[in-house]
Amino acid sequence: MWPDLGKYGETVLSAYAASLLLLGVLVVLTLWRGKRVRRIMEDLEQRMRRDG
Amino acid sequence: MSIWEYANPRKFLQSSERVMPVLWLSSGVLISVGLIWGFFFTPDDYRQGSTVKIIFLHVPAALMAINAWFMMLVASLIWVVRRHHVSALAAKAAAPVGIVMTLIALATGAIWGQPMWGTWWAWDPRLTSFLVLFLFYLGYIALWEAIDNPDTAADLTAILCLVGTVFAVLSRYAVNFWNQGLHQGASLSLDEKENVADAFSNPLYVCMAGFALFFLALVFYRTGTEIRARRIKALLARQRQEA
Helix, strand or coil, X not given: CCCCCHHHHHHHHHHHXXXXXXXHHXXXXXXXXXXXXXXXXXXXXXXXXXXX | CCXXXXXXXXXXXXXXXXXXXXXXXXXXXXXXXXHHHHHHCCCCECCCEHHHHHHHHHHHHHHHHHHHHHHHHHHHHHHHHHCCHXXXXXXXXXXXXXXXXXXXXXXXXXXXXXXXXXXXXXXXXXXXXXXXXHHHHHHHHHHHHHCCCHHHHHHHHHHHHHHHHHHHHHHHHHHHHHCCCCCCCCCCCCCCCCCCCHHHHHHHHHHHHHXXXXXXXXXXXXXXXXXXXXXXXXXXXXXXXXX
């Protein structure tokens, strides 16, 4: 199942690892900031409604 | 129904939240299928050996790096002409995605170049224009962060985007313009002689479609975040005024 990458194994795997890592970091940071901003906005709206 | 209805932040948030699950799911499936197909089920190239498998990441990332900039250009022009805040925020939201795509294209290119060209880097027209595009992305993101007034930031970044478009075009056509350097021409072409073999092009198309949908999912999500961040600023300003 695992392909024989020959002498370029390290090259191919490091390219995949670097790319997937960068994509993973992008997704995690995007979702983390999105959730944080949404929570802050909802808290603020709730507080403003409560305080009139 | 007009497309300009989506310039209403509430309408944009409602619509994008309906579309996003489909985008996340389809992009995840397509990228997984494309990469598994490309990595496990394609043969080695007779010249490049197994390094040809890097194409399934390098080409879609490079494509999206350039297209992200063009999307930012269109959104910036809409802001300049029609003053729709959502379009300015969509351009802002796309920049970090574009810079990551540029970084992936540069990194995978360098990793591939070391064994194939014997060097990590060459001042080749396409590589250099891509590096300049990366610097434009950095400058664009920095400019948004540096200016407090969002409308002024949107105006100035729109101008920067317009200037940077020259390098986005150069990144795409540098090989054709100068016809020199180490970088080869387009991997995919309507000319069968230039096109890569079907064994490679089919999974590559799947990866490209996956990256495009992934880009859209991220931009929709990030635009929603920017809209909310802008509302927080407005609410805080109103609170300060009332206090």
